[in-house]
Amino acid sequence: MQIYNLFPGSFASNCYLLIANGHAAVVDPSANADTILAEVKKSGAVLDKILLTHGHFDHIFSLDELREKTNAPAYIHKDDADMPEDAHKNAFYTFFHSLRSYRRPEHLLQDKDELTLGDEKITVLHTPGHTKGSVCYLCGDSLLLTGDTLFYGNIGRCDLYGGNEGELRSSLHFLRTLPPELRIYPGHGESCSLGEALNSLYFYD
Numbered sequence: 001m002q003i004y005n006l007f008p009g010s011f012a013s014n015c016y017l018l019i020a021n022g023h024a025a026v027v028d029p030s031a032n033a034d035t036i037l038a039e040v041k042k043s044g045a046v047l048d049k050i051l052l053t054h055g056h057f058d059h060i061f062s063l064d065e066l067r068e069k070t071n072a073p074a075y076i077h078k079d080d081a082d083m084p085e086d087a088h089k090n091a092f093y094t095f096f097h098s099l100r101s102y103r104r105p106e107h108l109l110q111d112k113d114e115l116t117l118g119d120e121k122i123t124v125l126h127t128p129g130h131t132k133g134s135v136c137y138l139c140g141d142s143l144l145l146t147g148d149t150l151f152y153g154n155i156g157r158c159d160l161y162g163g164n165e166g167e168l169r170s171s172l173h174f175l176r177t178l179p180p181e182l183r184i185y186p187g188h189g190e191s192c193s194l195g196e197a198l199n200s201l202y203f204y205d
């Protein structure tokens with residue numbers, strides 16, 4: 001599986017494109033739709049699905065436009081299902097004091113769900129804390145997309161709707177059980193190994 005970062009997306013979020021055997025998935029459509037579609041076209045792949053790591057506004061910027069232009073369905077964990085449509089829950093209102101909402105994702109995920117992209121497997125790992133339905137996507141056996149759960153040197157904030165520091169702490173304990181050599185691709189900032197990211201949290205143990 002190949003991965004491309006279409007950074008910068010809106011609000012400095014990473015927007016990833018996964019490609020396997022002519023099939024593409026966008027993870028967190030924070031770049032504008034035309035930019036994403038141009039990259040998909042360049043790759044020669046067909047956009048299969050839109051995966052959301054969680055429901056915050058900065059990760060869903062072009063969610064509706066992308067669905068309108070491609071018919072690719074969106075996936076989100078069931079506990080974040082109502083965030084895109086609610087500007088208070090997805091924090092758009094908190095930051096901009098205006099209302100912006102998106103259509104509900106077509107598919108709701110649970111922990112350990114398995115999706116496919118071409119002939120590769122994507123496993124959903126529920127890692128609540130930043131939001132109730134935050135997930136990491138384990139792609140094949142070497143890539144881990146961590147959303148806003150884990151960055152190099154930091155973790156996601158827990159003070160917005162659905163945030164819970166105790167749950168995030170438990171999620172980090174779970175991530176420590178995964179192979180440290182996994183390459184992580186976070187919602188913000190640079191890629192690194194899972195071990196490097198977890199060791200960078202020396203202040204948080």
Ligand SMILES: [Zn+2]
Binds near residue numbers: 056
């Ligand atoms: Zn977030």
Ligand SMILES: [Zn+2]
Binds near residue numbers: 056187
């Ligand atoms: Zn974010």
